Amino acid sequence: MAKKTQVRILSSIGYKRLTAEDLLIDVINYIALILLCVITLYPFINTLAYSFNNAIDSVNGGIYLFPREFTLRNYEKILVENPAISTALFISASRAIVGGSLSVFATLCVAYLLSRRNFVFRKVLTPFLIFTMYFSGGLIPSFILIRNLGLINNFLVYILPGLVGAYNVMVMRSYIEGLPESLIEAAKIDGASEYRILFTIIWPLSLPVIATITLFVAVGQWNAWFDTMLYCGSSPKLTTLQYELQKLLTSASAYASNDSDAMMNSGEAVANAVTPTSIRTAMTVIAVTPILFTYPFLQKFFIRGLTLGGVKG
Amino acid sequence: MSVYGNKADIPTTRIIPKKKKDLIKTIIDQRQLIILILPFMALVLVFNYLPIWGWIMAFQHYVPGKGISGSQFVGIANFIEAFTDDNFINSIKNTLLTSILKITTGFLSAITLAVMLNEVRSIAFKRTVQTISYLPYFVSWVVAVNIVYMALSPADGIVNILLTKSGLVKDPVPFMGEPKYFYWVVALSNVWKNVGWNAIIYLAAMTGIDPELYEAASIDGAGRLRRIFAVTLPCITATIKILLVLNIGNLMNAGFEQVYLLSNPSNISASRTIDVYIYTYALRSGRLSYGTAIGIFNSTIAITLIMISNYISKKIDGYGIF
Numbered sequence: 001m002a003k004k005t006q007v008r009i010l011s012s013i014g015y016k017r018l019t020a021e022d023l024l025i026d027v028i029n030y031i032a033l034i035l036l037c038v039i040t041l042y043p044f045i046n047t048l049a050y051s052f053n054n055a056i057d058s059v060n061g062g063i064y065l066f067p068r069e070f071t072l073r074n075y076e077k078i079l080v081e082n083p084a085i086s087t088a089l090f091i092s093a094s095r096a097i098v099g100g101s102l103s104v105f106a107t108l109c110v111a112y113l114l115s116r117r118n119f120v121f122r123k124v125l126t127p128f129l130i131f132t133m134y135f136s137g138g139l140i141p142s143f144i145l146i147r148n149l150g151l152i153n154n155f156l157v158y159i160l161p162g163l164v165g166a167y168n169v170m171v172m173r174s175y176i177e178g179l180p181e182s183l184i185e186a187a188k189i190d191g192a193s194e195y196r197i198l199f200t201i202i203w204p205l206s207l208p209v210i211a212t213i214t215l216f217v218a219v220g221q222w223n224a225w226f227d228t229m230l231y232c233g234s235s236p237k238l239t240t241l242q243y244e245l246q247k248l249l250t251s252a253s254a255y256a257s258n259d260s261d262a263m264m265n266s267g268e269a270v271a272n273a274v275t276p277t278s279i280r281t282a283m284t285v286i287a288v289t290p291i292l293f294t295y296p297f298l299q300k301f302f303i304r305g306l307t308l309g310g311v312k313g
Numbered sequence: 314m315s316v317y318g319n320k321a322d323i324p325t326t327r328i329i330p331k332k333k334k335d336l337i338k339t340i341i342d343q344r345q346l347i348i349l350i351l352p353f354m355a356l357v358l359v360f361n362y363l364p365i366w367g368w369i370m371a372f373q374h375y376v377p378g379k380g381i382s383g384s385q386f387v388g389i390a391n392f393i394e395a396f397t398d399d400n401f402i403n404s405i406k407n408t409l410l411t412s413i414l415k416i417t418t419g420f421l422s423a424i425t426l427a428v429m430l431n432e433v434r435s436i437a438f439k440r441t442v443q444t445i446s447y448l449p450y451f452v453s454w455v456v457a458v459n460i461v462y463m464a465l466s467p468a469d470g471i472v473n474i475l476l477t478k479s480g481l482v483k484d485p486v487p488f489m490g491e492p493k494y495f496y497w498v499v500a501l502s503n504v505w506k507n508v509g510w511n512a513i514i515y516l517a518a519m520t521g522i523d524p525e526l527y528e529a530a531s532i533d534g535a536g537r538l539r540r541i542f543a544v545t546l547p548c549i550t551a552t553i554k555i556l557l558v559l560n561i562g563n564l565m566n567a568g569f570e571q572v573y574l575l576s577n578p579s580n581i582s583a584s585r586t587i588d589v590y591i592y593t594y595a596l597r598s599g600r601l602s603y604g605t606a607i608g609i610f611n612s613t614i615a616i617t618l619i620m621i622s623n624y625i626s627k628k629i630d631g632y633g634i635f
Contacts, residue, residue, distance in 0.1 A: 019536065019537075021536045021537055021538065022536075022537050025432065025537050025538060026432075026434075029429050029432050029433065030433075030438075032429060033429055033430070033433070033438075033442050036426070036442065036445075036446065036508075037441075037442060037445045037446070039505070040445050040446060040448060040449060040505070040509075041445060041448075042471065043460040043463065043464055043471075044448070044460075046463070046471065047459075047460065047463065061468065061469035062469070064471075106353050109349050109350060109353060110350060110353050110354075113346055113349065113350045116346070118339075119343065119346055120336070120339045120340055120343050120346075120347075121347070121350075125350070125354060128354070128357070129357060132357060132361040132362075134562065134615070134616065134619045135612060135615070135616055136361065136364070136612065137361070137362070137363070137364025137365045137366075137367060137368070137608075137612075138364065138367075138368075138591075138604075138605060138608030138609065138611070138612060139588070139591055139592060139596060139604070139608060140367070140370070140591065140595065140596055140601050140604045140605045140608060141364035141365070141366070141367025141368060141370065141605060141608070142360070142364045142367075143596060144364075144367055144370075144377075144601070145359075145360070145363055145364050145367065149359075160356060160360065161356075161360040162360075163353065163356050164353045164354075164356060164357055193345060194343075194345040194346050194349070195345065195349070198349075219451055222453075223452070223453030223454075223455070223456075224453075225453065225455050225570075226569070226570060242453050242455045242456075245455050245456070245459065246455045246574065249455065249458060249459055249462065249574070280459060284456050284459050284460075287452070287453065287455070287456050288452055288456060291448075291451045291452060292448070295447060295448075295451050296444050299443070299444060299447070303513055303517075
């Protein structure tokens with residue numbers, strides 16, 4: 001017995017001294033995982049390199065990890081000289097912040113109520129909400145409804161339809177259900193109102209799952225483009241970054257090489273020229289950056305939230 | 314059940330009136346809670362349930378100016394038209410092929426990655442790989458498709474550069490330009506985007522495996538590879554089964570955003586899934602009644618598949634999804 005524990009390495013890996021097989025598997029495993037990281041990261045690094053490279057020079061190709069002729073021109077073009085894109089950036093950020101926080105608030109309220117075992121409509125409202133996860137009236141009826149409600153070309157269309165997401169409610173509900181019920185009982189005996197219980201007891205205790213849901217909804221808002229195309233495509237003041245990026249993508253994929261126009265220019269014009277590709281790469285970088293700086297810090301929370309809520313459903 | 318507290322104490326003959334009275338009293342007691350949830354449930358009702366009213370359009374020749382009440386009824390003509398429409402039949406085929414390929418490759422890749430991560434000894438290395446593998450999951454499909462177009466470009470895409478330099482192919486492959494590659498482009502870009510995320514659930518299942526099982530296998534002389542196949546995989550089969558069953562409900566859903574963004578005129582015979590068809594050939598060209606009819610067909614099949622998967626998961630597992 002004592003001998004066995006002595007040679008134990010790590011519970012799920014092995015119990016004996018490393019064999020040749022162990023080493024071989026290790027080597028293959030590490031190489032494969034590093035390869036996965038390369039495949040995942042390379043396109044982003046490549047895009048980053050293109051976005052900082054002179055647009056005309058980029059036409060020649062051959063840019064991999066670093067820009068060849070460094071320039072900030074592509075970003076300057078987007079952020080300073082192109083009001084359409086800077087407006088879109090502002091709308092995207094507003095969606096993520098306003099839509100995201102309202103959605104988290106709504107999710108918390110609904111999840112808290114559905115977690116309360118004595119809530120009178122719990123048995124009715126839970127299936128009412130879950131059903132929406134699996135079933136929808138369809139694209140065209142929804143579109144006509146939104147139009148009849150006067151939400152076309154209206155910022156509210158980004159916020160109201162998806163305010164309460166059933167999946168997020170279920171994840172948050174399973175978390176709240178895990179909190180000790182005695183806390184709520186004690187607060188009630190002390191005469192706290194329902195709102196007070198929610199915001200002074202449940203809220204602070206649920207911060208990990210609130211962080212997870214905030215990430216989900218804010219990223220969802222930031223990434224959305226289809227609703228923009230469907231409902232606000234004709235309003236230049238309400239288009240989003242993703243939508244503008246998608247428009248560039250469609251125009252670029254329609255004809256194989258669209259860089260030829262830019263190549264006609266010469267001299268100073270060349271130094272200042274941008275191409276659809278260079279603009280696209282710079283916009284991609286802007287679209288990815290906020291995500292890159294949020295999700296790694298919330299990793300611990302969302303893994304727990306997902307495995308807790310996802311398995312139990 | 315527990316709403317009424319000590320139910321057993323109530324005499325049987327008075328249950329109904331007493332219950333009703335209790336219900337009203339509970340509602341008054343819980344008015345704060347009800348006021349809190351009411352606006353949100355109203356939104357769900359409006360945006361998720363009200364569109365079902367629009368299904369009437371499928372049985373009409375809907376004209377936007379006249380509305381549902383003023384449009385002419387045509388019976389099931391729109392449904393008959395759908396089933397004689399070759400493009401619609403093609404879209405069903407594309408939807409099923411795409412979703413089956415996506416589900417299969419998605420499962421295999423996620424399980425493989427989870428097993429590989431489970432074999433990593435260095436916690437720091439494991440964390441780093443995981444963090445990197447989540448990145449594509451969080452970026453939008455617009456960004457992901459941008460990346461796919463760049464990587465697969467016949468002119469200077471990295472995939473074609475690698476393929477031609479290594480001598481595997483002579484000329485660059487037009488991945489986005491030919492229908493025959495399309496299903497694989499969808500399936501593999503889906504793997505690229507979601508594999509890290511999808512592995513989470515399997516990894517969680519693996520951390521629950523009793524270490525003594527590995528110990529016993531080890532004593533019986535099982536090598537590391539053998540332990541993966543004899544202990545790790547059998548221990549997560551319950552999770553695999555449940556997730557597979559849950560995915561039955563996704564068979565009619567090839568993922569609109571991804572497929573629509575990857576589609577272009579030259580691959581349309583493979584990229585025309587039901588969702589894409591409804592959007593491009595019905596909504597955008599104003600054939601609203603026809604599109605609604607196809608939508609109803611799709612929703613009905615989808616909900617049937619979900620009922621089936623729910624039934625099966627109840628059989629396997631004891632509890633279903635609802």
